[in-house]
Amino acid sequence: MMSTDAVLNATPSVPAEIFGISGNFLAFIIVFAGILVAAAMFAIVKGLGKRADRTASRIDDIIIASIGTPFVIAVLVISIYAALQVASLPPGLEWIVESNYFDAIYVIIGAWIVHGFVHNFIIIYGARLVGDAESDIDERMIAIALTVSKYLIWFIAFLLILAILEIDITALIAGAGIVGIAVGLAAKDFLSNFFGGAVIAMDKPFKLNDRINIGQYTGDVVQIGSRSTRLKTLDNQIVTIPNATITNSAVMNYTMPNSIMKVRVPVSITNAKDIPNVKRVLFEIAQELAETIPYILPNPEPVVYFLEFGNSSLNFEIDLWTSDVTKTSEIKDAVNMSIVKRFSEEKIEIPYS
Numbered sequence: 001m002m003s004t005d006a007v008l009n010a011t012p013s014v015p016a017e018i019f020g021i022s023g024n025f026l027a028f029i030i031v032f033a034g035i036l037v038a039a040a041m042f043a044i045v046k047g048l049g050k051r052a053d054r055t056a057s058r059i060d061d062i063i064i065a066s067i068g069t070p071f072v073i074a075v076l077v078i079s080i081y082a083a084l085q086v087a088s089l090p091p092g093l094e095w096i097v098e099s100n101y102f103d104a105i106y107v108i109i110g111a112w113i114v115h116g117f118v119h120n121f122i123i124i125y126g127a128r129l130v131g132d133a134e135s136d137i138d139e140r141m142i143a144i145a146l147t148v149s150k151y152l153i154w155f156i157a158f159l160l161i162l163a164i165l166e167i168d169i170t171a172l173i174a175g176a177g178i179v180g181i182a183v184g185l186a187a188k189d190f191l192s193n194f195f196g197g198a199v200i201a202m203d204k205p206f207k208l209n210d211r212i213n214i215g216q217y218t219g220d221v222v223q224i225g226s227r228s229t230r231l232k233t234l235d236n237q238i239v240t241i242p243n244a245t246i247t248n249s250a251v252m253n254y255t256m257p258n259s260i261m262k263v264r265v266p267v268s269i270t271n272a273k274d275i276p277n278v279k280r281v282l283f284e285i286a287q288e289l290a291e292t293i294p295y296i297l298p299n300p301e302p303v304v305y306f307l308e309f310g311n312s313s314l315n316f317e318i319d320l321w322t323s324d325v326t327k328t329s330e331i332k333d334a335v336n337m338s339i340v341k342r343f344s345e346e347k348i349e350i351p352y353s
Contacts, residue, residue: 027083034079038072045071062124066116070109077105104161111157118149141201143226144194196243197226205251211325213252214241220326234329254325260297261325265335268313270349278316279304281346285338286318289331295324296331313351 045068081102126142201224206212210221212231217239219231229246231239254261269278286302303319322331343350 024087027087030083030086031079034076034083037079038075041075042068042072045069062117062120065120066113070112070116073112074106074109077102077109100164100166103164107157107160107164111153115150115153118153119146122146122149141198144198144201192244193227193242196245196247197224199247200224200229200243205246206253206256210256211254213254214246214249217241259323259325261322261328263320263322263328263331265318265320265332267316267318267339268310268351269316269343270313270351272314274346274348275306275314277346278314278348279306281342281348282316282318282339285335285342286320289334289338290320293331293334295322295327296334297321297323 045064048064122142122145206221208221212221217231217233219233222232223230228240228242233239267282282304290296290298290302300321305317307315307317318335320331
């Protein structure tokens with residue numbers, strides 16, 4: 001394809017007057033005609049957009065949405081360029097008609113079209129992937145893809161514009177390299193957290209409202225961001241944890257693969273003669289609670305273990321299953337209150353040291 005300079009060099013220069021029409025008046029006619037053509041294209045694109053909305057395919061919607069406005073702008077730019085070629089410009093403004101500047105504008109329009117197509121494609125088909133239960137893609141991955149594609153497309157357009165305008169970018173690249181190293185070092189934590197968010201989005205160790213444990217913090221996930229994740233702790237406090245910390249830590253999710261959880265309640269006695277009676281009483285307590293408290297499950301059946309001989313006690317454990325991981329403290333309270341009551345009735349001694 002011939003460049004704009006080549007076309008101009010191959011075309012005889014336009015005289016100041018054509019058929020008795022002055023150059024400036026002819027330029028006005030060209031611009032006016034360009035506005036009419038642009039308006040007609042706008043109407044056509046709008047009509048095609050309505051027609052595309054009625055089709056099953058979304059590709060035509062993406063194409064029309066991407067090229068519509070940029071094409072209208074391109075018609076106006078071409079008409080202005082053609083008008084400047086025939087207009088009588090004041091001395092010192094001849095540089096305006098140089099094709100390099102208009103070629104740079106065409107690059108901007110082209111980048112606009114490409115960015116619009118990529119953006120709409122990711123939005124439309126990314127939403128379909130998010131809605132697909134078998135997909136591992138979620139909103140955070142779509143947001144990351146949109147951000148990366150936008151900066152990449154416009155960075156390439158910027159380099160092309162510099163090349164068209166014949167600007168030496170060697171010093172710019174060298175300076176950008178130094179700045180990039182400095183920015184990279186300064187933004188190391190930000191980038192590690194950002195990519196940590198991408199890892200969390202793909203691996204999905206937890207989701208919103210899951211109860212998890214990370215290090216010293218246990219709580220419910222209330223927000224998953226690109227840089228950090230927020231937990232609402234059991235003390236009703238909000239803790240913000242950087243995503244890089246999460247990807248480098250062991251995460252315990254109490255709600256996966258389901259919300260059923262075992263609750264262990266330790267119990268100690270002092271007299272070995274009470275062992276058979278203690279196991280019976282503890283099992284009766286567990287069964288009674290499973291029948292009366294809705295979030296304690298009767299199946300799997302509660303279990304009582306005689307675990308070990310302590311220094312000054314005999315140690316047991318009651319294992320119950322709950323359908324609500326947020327009720328572990330309530331379950332332990334109910335078990336302990338029942339133990340105090342039954343042990344007092346059965347004259348079973350509890351060590352307090």
